[in-house]
Amino acid sequence: MVFFDNMGLLALTPGMVFMWIIGLSLIYLAITRQYEPLLLLPIGFGILITNLPLSYLMEPGEGLIWRFYHYGIEWEIIPPLIFLGLGALTDFGALLAQPRLIFLGAAAQVGVYVTFFIAYAMGFSLEEAATIGIIGGADGPTTIYLAAKLAPQLLGACAVAAYSYMALVPLIMPPIMKLLTTDAERKIRMKKGRKVTAREKVIFPLIATMVIILLVPASAPLIGMFMLGNLFRESKVVERLNETAQNSLMNIVTIFLGISIGATMNAEIFLRKEVIFIFFLGLFAFMISTASGILLAKFMNLFTSNKINPLVGAAGVSAVPMAARVVQKVGASADKNNYLLMFAMGPNIAGVIGTVIAAGIFISILQ
Amino acid sequence: MQAAFEIFLNGITGVFIGLTVLYVAIKINKLLAGREPGKKE
DSSP states (O other), X not given: OHHHHTOGGGGOOHHHHHHHHHXXXXXXXXXXXXXXXXXXXXXXXXXXXXXSTTOOTTOTTTOHHHHHIIIIXXXXXXXXXXXXXXXXXOOTHHHXXXXXXXXXXXXXXXXXXXXXXXXXXXXXXXXXXHHHHGGGGOXXXXXXXXXXXXXXXXXXXXXXXXXXXXXXXXXXXXHHHHHHSOHHHHTOOOOOOOOOOHHHHHHHHHHHHHHHHHHOGGGHHHHHHHHHHHHHHHHOSOHHHHHHHHTHHHHHHHHHHHHHHHHTOOHHHHSSXXXXXXHHHHHHHHHHHHHHHHHHHHHHHTTOSSOOOGGGGGGGXXXXXXHHHHHHHHHHHHOTTOOOHHHHHHHHHHHHHHHHHHHHHHHHHHO | OHHHHHHHHHHHHHHHHHHHHHHXXXXXXXXXXXXXXXXXX
């Protein structure tokens, strides 16, 4: 009977069943542990649905989710729109008040480039190594943007690695932070930054757009949208656009992003030994980025009387605002009256900008 | 390996230069707009 011949059940493979387990695990973690639920829930569902045989959802030119993927990610529309929302949600006040903390965001990119080098030495191509290295920036949309441009075959694995490690920031970062700092360093109380004027906040996105794009033109789509979103926020004259960018638009594109990423992970593509390496290298990148931010803060302290609490350096690995919250928590465990959250937000935001610049440099050299 | 090393060096240098220029831009922004209109420090 034709009905039986067309049943998906007959085309089921063990690899597909294994991918169901991965998809269901992500859904489980999103629902019960609330690990990055906004992303891991649709990604998990995308994995599940794309590994149901004969659904053809990712069939080029035909499949529903393929269209989301093609027009949203391959056309590079969704990651910049996510950045528009992130810009609208970001307050640059902490960075403007203490601009020297920007260098901690740069230091965190060391992990990106060290991992890139190691991945290449392990046999990945330059494009693949760049995509794996950028996981260390702990910035999901940038990872997806770079993967779509340089190594689309690694997109699913790199995106899931990035979002998984971002969710695991409270577990990954504290041991490194404690290992690299003394108790006395963790107790350093930083001097409060100056008050930033509203005018400075309005001018900053304009200046940052011009400066960064003039230096790294390939970062224009992400930085441009990020700063436009921030201009919406700080100008205070387009509250409707600001509100839309922060909420409705961000939520809509997150749905399409999540399910499209998940759907790229079919068993044939995902179940390869390279994917295991990607997860290990991504974790390594993340750890090096955390460590290099802390070490630069310690180095800067050699030259200044206005000491920086080195824990703040760990927040250079984007993962906004989770990394900054972890800094606050670890700092408070050494001195419960030490409030590091606002200081950590500076390098945290600088880390986002640093990762976009790093991605832009990869694109300009490799594409 | 040579190509990877060049990207490695270019990347790290580029990120630090990019954020250093942004640091200078923030300082200039502070000088130009760091005071509320009508207020003296």
